[in-house]
Amino acid sequence: MAFHFKAILFVTSLSLLLHTLLLYCPVDILFKSKDPLPVNALRPQLHSLLPPANRLVLFIVSNATASDAYSVKNEDQPDLPFIRSVIRKKGRWGISYFSNSDANDDFYNNNNTRNSLPFLTGTYSDHNEDTVLRSASKVWIWCSHDGSCLNNDTGTITHLFESPVTAVTTSNASLNWMSDHIENLFLVKGNEETVGEELMKDKTIFYFNFGSADLSSIDTAMQNISSFFDSYYKDRKTTFVFTASVLGNATIESLPLMLPFVAWGAGIKNPRSKHSSLLTVHDEWSEQWGLERLERVDLDQTDIAPLLSILIGTRIPLHSLGVLPVHYIHYNKEFFAQAFYSNALQLLELVTAKEKSLHSQSLPFLFRPYHKLTQEIKHKRKTMISSYIKQRKLQEALDLSMELASLAKEAIQYYDVYHQLSVRLIMASLLLGWISYLVTILTRQDHDMEPADSRKRGLYYFIIFSFILGLGFLLWYQGMPPHFMIYFCGALLLWSSAINNCNYRAIYSKYSSWFISGCIGIVPSSKTIYQLCTNKSQFIFVQLKSYPMDPIVVAPPSHFH
Template sequence: MLLFFTLGLLIHFVFFASIFDIYFTSPLVHGMTPQFTPLPPPARRLVLFVADGLRADALYELDENGNSRAPFIRNIIMHEGSWGISHTRVPTESRPGHVALIAGFYEDVSAVAKGWKENPVEFDSLFNESKYTWSWGSPDILPMFAKGASGDHVYTYSYDAKREDFGAQDATKLDTWVFDNVKDFFHHARNNQSLFSKINEEKIVFFLHLLGIDTNGHAHRPSSRDYKHNIKKVDDGVKEIVSMFNHFYGNDGKTTFIFTSDHGMTDWGSHGAGHPSETLTPLVTWGAGIKYPQRVSAQQFDDAFLKEWRLENWKRLDVNQGILPVDYLNNTDLFKAESMFTNAVQILEQFKVKMTQKKEVTLPFLFTPFNCAGS
């Protein structure tokens, strides 16, 4: 009886330990040789808008009068860029969503125990690989990308954390703060030669984190007037910022714009699980290197969204969050091929590092590399 009890306890211990080994182990590896595409990119700068907590249907649907609550974004879909649904993963929270968007991977579960501002593991990101990045928004989101950056080239501008009151009557101020500060930044840059030179470099990123919609969703629910009005305010703000960028850079055609969200929200104002209202987020992108709208007579999707949104004649390109497929790119076949090849070589570099690490902690007679020579 004692032997049976001991054996059962041992088995449960192994199962328990396996959970931590599988889910609490970082998927990242370090020490790879960086790979670069030899061809010049179509854009000199990226402007990334992330409307926190914005559901795809809330942006794309028309109101009871047949009007869009985001007319500027809808005009982009129909006349300037490409659009689709970005599918996020559980947990549908701000931190993993932003890490997927900006760093390109889904954080391991151990990130939950570290809170919002501390990175459980060091990771590379788009911001770190930029020449310079300027970001505006929540003090909960921006620091995690600045802390992991090497050197002094990622700059963050956050409002006071006290502004993040989920019961606030006018959460749109969180977004107008961002828009106003971006406009002030560029006004200042015109009279500051050092800053002016920096923002005219290549490989520049501008990140605008917009928390108002998420805050209004929690406080008033996505069906509320407050939530829908906030979408209109964000649309107006994006329109102003895009106009400002085009004017500042003389319409040089070297700016790429991306508008998306980190996660959606349920009808009762929550997120974190896997309901479609939480996992389906909007993705609209336009500018340098992005395909123009594609008119189609039929599409591959069998859901009712396209007809509900009256977008059935504009090609919809769905993605997994953090991945921009080749279908969005407007460039030569050579550029696309080089980009895919570079990506494949970078994955191979990760495999080599991972294999070396595995070999170092495995007994020699148990380590048998996969032989693909005969395949």
């Protein structure tokens, strides 16, 4: 009795330990290689054409949804009258989606960070410090008391001004401070030679983070600031962008998936009515906001980074996964073709770097490059696009660049999940090893089940261990996370115990008829059923015919007493 109790306790403890380990399986099966590549592994991509804007003004609010920005009580009284007038008269608008599956994964994993800014990095990973700001010639940043001020290490000379107002109840005071500080900077300090030169530099970014202040007050502040910029810079070379950021203290459930995005000024198309648009996305949201007659161009948060970079002529962030939303840009076709080609080349740099990294971590004869974008295909496409641009076949160059960018995105996704097959195989080995071990526990007390002879056990060991050891070597060689080796060791131990204590041939001979009958619907022999169903109190006798009959319970034979 003690032996049975110890055996049950051991199996139960092992089962709890194993199933606790397997709780991580759903996450690890979807394993993705998300570590950012070193910056020196990527070459920046630039085009030589003059950009449409000399400076960029960013208006950022925290955790504001598209409904917050676009909702309207009635046609004559919108919640944000200035933004409403921009949408109707000056620029383009849409929904910026924060809904990519990678976004949710990375947001959850990086929830300890204070802010997530994919519109500046082009990626949802907060491990990436390369942003649109890093390649600007000058960055000026204003933050309200509850906004997330950016890291001052942007790679450029940065002026960071943070609101001295700290009381939560004085959000509007922070906005007033911003307006006063800007006027003082431009009108007073701007007369100084050094400050004046810095303010007039090209490729300059002015970043305003309003935090979580009242949106109607933010709307007024944006109107005042944009009017001031238009009056100060009379060259009509300023681009304005309004969008939202996601604070790190938000949860997945409260994550705003639809963020506002409005752009106007230099290089931005004017509004288009519904009947003149070929790509308008209209649904119940546009109608609910009273904007169903205007073209709405939606985009992913990561697509904003290449748009901002192209507008002021800086390089796209090296790790950006965004695709340039060309339907926002108003400029000549040559600029379109060159800009999208540089975006496609930047994505190809990511593909090449990921491919080289994986190739160096894989056995040469096992490496499988993405078949739609091999080195030969990449070279051929780049040669064709360059030829089209030289021949002034700009529409053909643009179409081919868009196709190349789409293939590059597919290739990046392919290489991100490249290791999933080996991960799934080692986990399958672990689960099958556990099932085999349970079979040995349930059958080894049967006196007919003698262990297999040593030669056959040696063959089983060789076949299964060769497979598992091969997978373990691949995990180690490919630089997989260390805890994956726990799956590997668990599979080895379980299969070792199962093979050592069980005669699989005897199990197959005795129970295969049950398995086959379950698959093809044929009932096994009455002798087998008799042997398995008898005990010292009663037994079940089933008379077999071409179809199953109701069981008849009868008294056990006399020799059982």
